[in-house]
Amino acid sequence: MLCPYGAGVVTYNSTRDFVTVGISAIQGHEDNDADPDIWIIFEYADNVIPAVPEQVGGYPANSTTGMAFYALKHRDGEPETLDLYVDEGKVGQFAYVKQSTKADMVLNSNVPVGTTLNYTLHVADYSPWLDYAACIRVLISAGQQDGWDIRYSIGEVDIIATMTSADGFIFVRENRVQPNTVQSIRVSFTRTSVVHHNMTLTIELAPHRGSTVVDSLQFMT
Incomplete structure (x- = not known):
């Protein structure tokens, strides 16, 4: 249940702060790995919060439906605001391909054993307000992935296990994708053997855990 409430906070004004406090509550749950599948919005101990409008000029209004507007957009995304691309030549930038069916990058399998090919994945948020x-x-x-050792990191943190898990890596806490910002993941492919299978590596991006994929890239050998 999401019930923004300012008990004991003398500066809290529900007709001004309801949605702001609600957004903070949603982010707090996500940052503590306690993100529910469903939010129920409730105006706890308050009878002055308006039901509508849900948005003003594309931004969530400070209302009950405005809180729902944010929660839905945050979960499902705004069209063409969340972008996945590779630094080299901005491959994939502004190309919102939900299920990539062709190679965006082709790795050179003829490089000597021990050679490392480095790429940077960028996740960009073009929205002026939506995180x-x-x-x-x-x-x-x-x-x-025979013949290649593939590693993923964000900053100095190894994220191989989460990137390859069913749930994937979630951008929360200091890695949250904020409005008008870009987060980056380093990917390295190290040649480990002259014997290898052809490989297709697909990277999928969704606005939220469990949401529909909005962009993807393919690496092939």
């Missing part, structure tokens, strides 16, 4: 606890994950065809 995302975005979800990014990796799918590898038939589980084959």
